[in-house]
Every structure is written in structure tokens, then in C-alpha cells.
Amino acid sequence: MTNALSTEASRAHSLTLSQQATLAPMRDIAAGMGIDEELVEPYGRGAAKIDLATVEQLSARPRAKYVVVTAITPTPLGEGKTTTVIGLGQGLNRTGRSATIAIRQPSMGPTLGIKGGGAGGGRSQVVPMERLNLHLTGDIHAVTAAHNQLAAQIDNHLFRGSRSGLAPDRVTWRRALDVNDRALRTIVAGLGARTDGPTRQSGFDITAASEVMATLALTTSLQDLRERLGRIVVGYTRDGEPVTAERIGAAGAMTVLLREAIKPNLMQTMENTPALVHCGPFGNIATGNSSVVADLIGIHTGEFLVTEAGFAADMGAERFFNIKCRVSGLIPDAAVVVATVRALKAHSGRHRVIAGRPLPQGLLEENPDDVRAGADNLRAQLAIIRHHGVTPVVAINAFPNDHASEVAAIREIAAEEGVRCAASTHFADGGRGAEELAEAVAEAVTEPATSSFRLLYPDEAPLREKIDLIAREIYGADGVDFSATAAADIDGFQSAGYGRLPICVAKTHLSLSSDPALKGAPRGWRLPVREVRLSAGAGFVYPICGTMQTMPGLGSAPAAESIDIDSDGNTVGLF
Amino acid sequence: MTNALSTEASRAHSLTLSQQATLAPMRDIAAGMGIDEELVEPYGRGAAKIDLATVEQLSARPRAKYVVVTAITPTPLGEGKTTTVIGLGQGLNRTGRSATIAIRQPSMGPTLGIKGGGAGGGRSQVVPMERLNLHLTGDIHAVTAAHNQLAAQIDNHLFRGSRSGLAPDRVTWRRALDVNDRALRTIVAGLGARTDGPTRQSGFDITAASEVMATLALTTSLQDLRERLGRIVVGYTRDGEPVTAERIGAAGAMTVLLREAIKPNLMQTMENTPALVHCGPFGNIATGNSSVVADLIGIHTGEFLVTEAGFAADMGAERFFNIKCRVSGLIPDAAVVVATVRALKAHSGRHRVIAGRPLPQGLLEENPDDVRAGADNLRAQLAIIRHHGVTPVVAINAFPNDHASEVAAIREIAAEEGVRCAASTHFADGGRGAEELAEAVAEAVTEPATSSFRLLYPDEAPLREKIDLIAREIYGADGVDFSATAAADIDGFQSAGYGRLPICVAKTHLSLSSDPALKGAPRGWRLPVREVRLSAGAGFVYPICGTMQTMPGLGSAPAAESIDIDSDGNTVGLF
DSSP states (O other): OOOTTSOHHHHHHHHHHHHHOOOOOHHHHHHHTTOOGGGEEEBSTTOEEEOTHHHHHTTTSOOOEEEEEEESSOOTTOOOHHHHHHHHHHHHHHTTOOEEEEEOOOOHHHHHTTSOOSSEETTEEEESHHHHHTTTTSHHHHHHHHHHHHHHHHHHHHHTTOTTOEEEEEEOOOEEESSOOGGGSSEEESOSSGGGOOOEEEOEEEGGGOHHHHHHHHOOSHHHHHHHHHHOEEEEETTOOEEEHHHHTOHHHHHHHTTTTTSOEEEEETTOOEEEEOOOOOTTTSOOBOOHHHHHHHTTSSSEEEEEBSSSIIIIIHHIIIIIHHHHOOOOOEEEEEEOHHHHHHHTTSSOOOTTSOOOHHHHSOOHHHHHHTHHHHHHHHHHHHHTTOEEEEEEEOOTTOOHHHHHHHHHHHHHHTOEEEEEOHHHHGGGGGHHHHHHHHHHTTSGGGGGOOOSSOTTSOHHHHHHHIIIIITOOSEEEEOHHHHHHHHHHIIIIITTSOBOOBOOSSSSSSOTTOOSSOOSOEEEEOEEEEETTTTEEEEEOSOOOSSOOOOSSOGGGGOEEOTTSOEESOO | OOOTTSOHHHHHHHHHHHHHOOOOOHHHHHHHTTOOGGGEEEBSTTOEEEOTHHHHHHTTSOOOEEEEEEESSOOTTOOOHHHHHHHHHHHHHHTTOOEEEEEOOOOHHHHHTTSOOSSEETTEEEESHHHHHTTTTSHHHHHHHHHHHHHHHHHHHHHTTOTTOEEEEEEOOOEEESSOOGGGSSEEESOSSGGGOOOEEEOEEEGGGOHHHHHHHHOOSHHHHHHHHHHOEEEEETTOOEEEHHHHTOHHHHHHHTTTTTSOEEEEETTOOEEEEOOOOOTTTSOOBOOHHHHHHHTTSSSEEEEEBSSSIIIIIHHIIIIIHHHHOOOOOEEEEEEOHHHHHHHTTSSOOOTTSOOOHHHHSOOHHHHHHTHHHHHHHHHHHHHTTOEEEEEEEOOTTOOHHHHHHHHHHHHHHTOEEEEEOHHHHGGGGGHHHHHHHHHHTTSGGGGGOOOSSOTTSOHHHHHHHIIIIISOOSEEEEOHHHHHHHHHHIIIIITTSOBOOBOOSSSSSSOTTOOSSOOSOEEEEOEEEEETTTTEEEEEOSOOOOSOOOOSSOGGGGOEEOTTSOEESOO
16 A cells, blocks of 8 residues: 555655656566466556466476565554565565565555555555556456346346345345445435336445455466355345355356456566566455465465565454465465554554544654554564464564664564564665565575464364454454354354355454554453354355445545646556 | 347357457557557457557558448347448458458447347457457446546535535436446435435446446547546536536546546457457447547558448437547548348338247248338438438348348349449358458449538537437438427527537437337438437537436346356357
């Protein structure tokens, strides 16, 4: 994500740097990864699609070290996780190692909303950023199309008598669009004449929140995708029997609609480091990780594959380990935990940071004690990594105005934890600024401990037990409170044969707890599970803990209002 | 469109032929058109985008003969207009002339609905048909995104106090999706909490019916597109003042969202004839023609540019002449009017043809009198062409079971009208089957009469007069009946400065009249105009004559239910 600490001026500078970057031909980028030219389809300027046959073709090549980048609990300041992935990739290449990075495709709604895009920033960007942030090769749109094709077939199925017995008031499948549009959150559709029906209350989620997106991100092949799409549960009969997309007759067409989208996109960083860009499932209700197929390709394209897991380690990395790696079979060698001086100070609870408002003065003053007071969050995230048998590395994403004593405080905390730590100025300096981090990561992956990767729970553990384990051992809760609805949901899924699925807890990303106001590492709380939902296509069960917004709105001054072309036809105002 | 006369077996055969076609490299296709390699961006297998700088780059090259393909009034039998465009292009190339074709991008909703795609059929197809029919390079999705970005900003504008004065109940801008989904025709959005609002009744149109699509199809450059998008009227204030997309602050972002989509797509036919595929505006409420920019490029790429106008000459060709050519400044040299034996027999009114039902026996029996009885429709369409000073050519799209006496009857009718006529078997035989047609067209464009192209009306004619002219001189009506609403609409547009715009009459395509049941060339009727709408971005005013469905539904057995992948991952069931 664009670093929220950067000012308007530095954001505009990022766009300029991006537009000045010298792109290498995609065939050269692919050749450097050992991918046959015939498996690379150029897709407009600076982007290509990689055929899935590449997975098989590269399988005999050596396996790269697999490094996941995660972070401390996000603050409104932005920790710069994507820039760190990009910077680290560039740093590894600068220090004589070959690295590929894997990132998510940014959702267009937020890019045109308030947040900015997902291309990184400064001298650590994936380019061309206009293409990365808008449409790219159309994968998100293909997900939208497949999602809404199923929705249309569901309503047509109801309209024509519902031969499956699907009950109109028990349809759980909504519609999807990649736009920030609060007015679409809840709608009544099918108004008008009888032939314009059926009339039902429903709504739209942003496409990143679509189960189709989550499914595409976790699939391993086109045939696997076909099967997963068929398993999607769209609703229930009056008797509570699940009705699938297979039964609606939509899974085949959905697969055909996704046959280009399943191929990972190849782009490059400003320093020509290969970047696989693929899928962007929501981080709250889905995995928040880029695709399995991108990593299955990237793992054989060099010495390092650096991949990103959304939000903090309790969210993205836990899912990376227990859902994504469970599917891919890939074993991570190290995990980078990104922290910033200001974010740790914010985790002290002593400064109130509000998105879009000027920073409180106290946060800007030199005060290493505040850093230490916020360190519990960092310690908890490191513990989560080690709980999975993976070697952590702390990356201090350094900013020009950081005080040396505060950076030193983070180094001391890492040293106390026995964890390698490096400061990185990749935003300002590109790969050159990430050399210390690259060396730390290169050391970390050589540790024998990296071979001890373990999943948090086995497939066969009951759903309730899996949720309890995550709550206690990852979030630090005292236990879980299941509502009556949630308990019934779990019993239903367990008896319907979904008990072996892993868990993707839908909770706030703004706290280790389920209360976004609690900073640091909260103790003495219990995880409330309101209801439990099924993502049978993606292959996980997701307990709902708190209010999950699946369709963002636009702010009072949407980014879109500033985006335009100039008199030469260049894009301006896009970050 | 896929020829509706073809059986399931021949449709499956079309898919097989398409998948067996040998594609030439896109750079070779482009080189043959004289386009610099640097202006060609490959976009996946068998498709490329052409940079708009090509218009300028080619401007010194000779101008091709400009041939538009139109038809008699459509019947449920399908006349094979797209296959004729493709076949004629191939036929011209086979007979030693260089030709480029220009067609619309098919709308995905109907492709997955009932109609099938728009790739042509048999041995006259644009390939790869899966790419043409699904997503292609994402242009339709980009239109969807731009359309819905404006919609989201409109509701956000209302939510935040409507500083423009836009009245919530006078918003005319709806939302758009490329799917057949009747349940989205009329919705109430913005239900739920106050922050999920505003609550308004609205709905979705299929993206082909979006004003953004109509605008993209008529624009001449990126800067022109920016201005047109800004002019889009999204609704009115309480005082009836129009509120534009510019005022909402969305036009810049919409332009950036469309900056790839404005570039025409280059594909090829099965015989490697270059095919420009670009835009697909609805034929009823918009122009039903492919883009101006595609033709501005195609006109300098060889000896012939064959372009298609949707529906019959009273619809697509009239708009081609009076809207598209008015914008592009290009002058057509000939117009091919496609007819079939069966369709003319259907126009006799003696046979009742219902889509999806077996053909009536009488239609299949040899009866040249029926052909002559239906000839008035053909004569009327030829008259429309000549009214614009363009030389018509009758193309008989011949089928294996046509009786010779019936084909001869069409030739006699054409001879009576003094019009060249050729039978073409391009569906079965490809370009070889279109050689007679190619020769007839090549002769027609050499006529001195081809230089006498004239628009039906000047810009400065009042809107009411323009509508009256189209009704009388094109449709053969006795006059126009404006409702009170329509009269007020016209006065409003005239006084708001939209009086110089051309007219795009929204009426049924199934009759020369506004009554779809009237076949042949109806006389003694008046055109009822219920209301008049404005497409300020595209730049036309459209009177509504009858019920226009702008969001199709799915049938009882949608095509999507048969579309799938086979065990080798190949697409099956897509036509």
C-alpha cells in the first residue's frame, strides 16, 4: 500500500519516479526467471501472463528460499509492507542474489477511494503503476463477471421454479463490483414487473471480498478451480440442505470466465526485479494473500521468493501458514515483520492517531520510551511467527525524520527477543537502502530452525477446537464465546462434512484482539464469535467476530476527484 | 452474430474450426497493415491493442474504400451480417485485394445467455473466438468500471449534501454490468443504515447500453473522450438544470479508467484477414456500430475497410451515416445489404417464425413467390442507402438448403432495383465462397455515384425536424406523434444547447416501423415518441419509441449451463 506517512508531495514524487522507470522487456524478465518464452504472453505495456504449465516446467529447478513479509498491527500511519517486499526484493538482487517478489493485485475501489493503490512507493515500486492499480490484465473484472454470472443464474433458477429447492430467503450469494459504493451494500432487487423478479433483499460486496476471489487465490490448477467453484454454497433449501454452484449449473461457465485470470501476471519493480502480481482477496474475511499458483511458479525462479501476507502476523501470516501453505505445500524459511518507529509509538496507547488528521505533536518528538511501551505488539507478532517454527526478522521501515534513539530502541527490543533486525530506507533509496535487510534475511534462511515449520492445527481437529487454538495461541485471548447462532453454524458445517476445512477468522486487523481500540498486545479478553460462515469453494470456514464491512464507501474527497489526464494525455493524481 | 439457422451440430463444428485455425503472429498482421511495431501492444494470445498515435502515423497513406455492411430487417432466423463482414474481408483478400474488417466486441451477457457470441461462424470467424467473446482485452469491463465509478460518486455526492443541487429523485444515471440479469433491472439501493445511503430507486443496464460505451465508440482521441465524459448529464436539479459528470468530479478518473480501452483491438479472421474489434454499443438506444477510432485507423491500412452497422439499414446504417460518419468525417463508398432466402420469405408475413422453435414447414418448401412477397423490406433498405448517396450491393447469404429458384428471385429483385447482387457461401467455404461478393463490391466502389454521400440532415436543423425526417424518409412513416413529455423534453434540450446533436431513434429493430409485428415495409403508420433522452457524452439525442429493454434476462436453458472445460482444460459449449 502507498505509505500513508508520505506527504502529498512525496506521493506525487512517487508517480513521477514510477513514470521515469526504465522497463526491461517482459521476455528478458521472464528469461531471467528461467521461464520459456512460449509460456509468457505479453499483455500490454509492462505486463505479461504466465501459463500454468510453467509450474510443471520449472519443477526440476532448485527451490528458492521462501520469505513472507508481514507486520505489526496496522495503524493509520501505514507501515509500508508492500514497499518493504519490493525493497527487499531489490535489495536481494543488488547484493548478488536472485529474487522474485509476489504481491496482490490492488483493488480498484480503494485506489479510486482514499487509500491509494498497491504499487509501493518512492524508489520501491512495481511499474507501470497505472497498470498495476487500474485493471491490470483484467483478473479482478473476470472475478466480478464470474461472481455475477452465478448470481444471475441463481435468480434465474428461482424465477423458473427453483428445481433445487433453493429457498429465496436463504440465498447467501450476493453480487460483486470493484468499486467503493456504500449505496450497494443493501439493495432490494427484482422490483418492477413479475418478469423482472424475483424480488429479494440482497447487496453487493467489493470484488476483493468475493468468494470467487478467495477461491482463485487458493486454487492450484484449472481443473482444481473447476471443482472448487462447483463446491461453492450459494444458499440453502427450506430444510437447510446446501445448494451449490454446481447444482445451479454455473460452475463450468465461471471456470471458462476465469481461464485467463488464473494465470499469474508478471511485472517488474523499478529496479527490474521480477514481480508476480496475482489475486487480491480481502484480508478481513479471506486470506489477504496473493495466489498459490503465483508462489508455485515463483518458488522455482531464483534464490529467493519474497511474498506478502496482508495486515499483521495474527491476520495475514497466520492465514499464510495455516491456509495458503496448507494448500500449496510450500514451506516458509523466514518471515519479515515490518515495524516503524511511529507505529510502535502509536501502539503505546499514548498518542491518538486518526486517519486523515495531522499527526499529534507528541508522536513526532524524540521519545524512545514510547517505542518501548508499544513493543508488546511487535513481541506478540514475533511469537506468532515462532509458534509456526519460522525464523522472524524485524524490518524497521525507516523514515527521514525518525530519531536515532528510537530506531535503536527497536533494535534493542529485537535483540532482547533474539531476532535479527535491520533498518531499511528502501522508500527513499530503493534496493540500495534495503541491503542491510537483505543480508539479515539471507542469514535467517540458513538457520536450521527454518526447517521446523509446523501448522497450528491438523485438518482433523474439530472446527471449534481450531477456532479456540487461534484465539488463545495467536490472539492471546482467554477463550472464545460462541453465540447460539455460531454454535449452530459450526454444528451444521461439521455434520455437513466441512469439518476438515481450516479457519479464517474475520476480525478487525487494527488490534490483536477483536476490539479495534485495543492497541499493543491486549490480555484478559475473550473472542466473541457472532456467527460462522462457509467459503466452500476457497476451502475455509470463517467465524465472524465484530462488524466486517465488505463494501467500502467513498470519503468526502475521493481520490477519484483528483485523478485526470494532463494536456499531454499523461495520468495525474493517481497514487 | 452466430448464424441462428445453424444447428447445434454446425455450431459445435464452428467452435472446432475456430480452435483449429492457424493464427499469424500479431506483429505480422500489423505489419501487413503498415502499422509500426512500436504502436502494437500484444495483449495475450491472438490479440493486440493499437496505439491511437497510429491515426496520425498512417494519415499520409492512401485511403481505403470504405464499405459498410448492413442488412434487411432482422428475423429470428439470423441473417449472418457478422459472418458476411468476415467472409467479405476474406473474399477481398483472396481475390488479390488487401482488406481490413472492423466489428463490434460482443457483449458477454448475451453470449452466456442465449444468443451466442459475435465471432461469426463456420469458416468465417474471428479467432480466437473464446477471447473475442469473453473479456477480450477488458474494454467492456473498463466501461463498466468507469460507468459505476460515476454512479458511486453521484451517490456519494448526494450523501454529502449535493452541493451541485442534484435532486435525488432526478438522477438519470443508472449502474451497468455486462450480464443478463433481469433482477437488476429495477432495484432500491442505499437501504440499511443512514451511512449506507442514500436510499433511491435505480437499476442496472447491460454495459452495452451504457452511455460510456456509446461515448467511447464515438470519440476521436483521449482528450476528446475527456471532454465528452465531462459533458455526460447524470440528472437534474429541482429547477431542471442539468448536472454533469464534470460537476460530480468523475470525468477525469473515468478517462483514466478508459485509457487502455480507447485503443482498438487487433485480431484476425481464420484466413488471417486483419480484424479491428472495438466497442459494442447497443443497437436500439445507441449507434450499434463499432468505434470511430478503429475506422480512423483501418481506413489507411489497405485497399478496403469493411465495417459493420448493427441491425438493418434503417437502424445501424442510418446511424452509421448520420452519427458515426458525421463524427469521423469518413465517407462510405458502398453498402452491402445482407439478405437470406428464408428471411425474405419470413418478411412476406406468410410464415410465423418464433425464436427457439422449429421452423414452419412452409418456410422450408420451394416457393420463390414468398421471396418476392417479402422483397419490399429489401427494397426499402436499399432505398435508405441510396437516399444517403451511397451505392448498395445485395449480398445473399446462401445456405446449403436454399432452393435455386428462390436465390434467383432475390437476384431478380436486385436487378429490378438496378443494384449489384452476389450470393455468398462464406459460412461453409470461407473467403473462397465470398469471391463473387468481393467482385461485386470492388465494382460498386468504383462508381462515380459513390462520391455523392450526403447526411440526411444538417446539424442546425431543429431536433423535432430531424426526428420527423428520419421517421418519414427512412422508416416510411406518415409522421411523428410526440407525447406531451416528449415535446417538453425536446424543448428543454433545444433551449439547453443540445439542439445541434444528431438523433438516434430508440425503436424496435424487428420492423421498419415502431411495431415489431409489422414485417415487410409497413405503410400508413405514425411514429409515436413517448419521451426523448439525452446522451450528451456520446453526442446524440434519442427519442424513445416503444419499450426498450436495456437489461436482458436469462432463458430457461441459458447458454452458460452448457459452457465448461473438458478434461484437457479446453473450452466447450461456447458459440
